Amino acid sequence: MNSYPMTTDGAKKLRDELEQLKSVERPRIIASIAEAREHGDLKENAEYHAAREQQSFCEGRIQDIEGKLSNAQIIDVTKLSNNGKVVFGATVTIMNTETDEEITYRIVGDDEANIKNKLISVNSPIARGLIGKEIDDIAAIQTPAGVVEFEIIEVEYI
Template sequence: MDRTPLTESGAKALREELERLKKTERPRIVAAIEEARAHGDLKENAEYHAAKEEQSFNEGRIAEVESKLASAQIVDVAKAGAQANGRIIFGATVDLADEDSGDELTYQIVGEDEADIKKGLLSFASPIARALIGKSEGDVVDVEVPGGKRTLEVVEVRYR
């Protein structure tokens, strides 16, 4: 089985979601099904069908999250960073300067399931992350992104 890298915080978020799905959502949906069932004829009972559909979605998500956690290789970023010799690796937080626009950017390179560009969490499979991995402070990389080519300078690399 291929192991999918995941940071400690990403694994924690998945475990919290799994607990919420099982302990909060599952009982709420079962109660909604029971209530809708009490209304009688199930063939034309929209509440019943909606609750069953929600149950199916919830159970599917539970299975998906359990599978992701089972196949995860949880990376201790601080420990891995101690061996990285200042290079950018999975889990590193990187401060960048966009040489074209002058923008300063900060990204943490994370697993695909925890990526969220609005929070500065960049999937290791993204073009920017692929270009940065293995680089060190002071390196300049050219990255082909959907908006065109960007030239980024690595200002600082941290492992937290």
């Protein structure tokens, strides 16, 4: 089994979702199935079939989350001493060397990635190009528009 790197925030979100699914969604779906059963003939009972489908999805998601959490390697970057090196969980400010445009990303696990929130997957081309580099280093990153050079301005372990 592979271990999946995950930030403490990412692990907390998954645990919260798991708790919601087990304590709220699962009982609600079971009640819906029981109620739909009382309506009689199950072959043509759309409510029953919809509830069974929800149950299947819910149970699948519970298994998925439990699997991810059991294989998670939770990394709390705030516990590491910041030596200016880009590591998993770090928040990195980079500058495009051609346009002087600055952008800040946090490097997170695959499930946590959300480009709108500036959270990039550790497996993304940008993150792979930044990991291991240090402040003032130049990272050449392959983008759809070609290779772009970024200077690392700041590395935070927050």
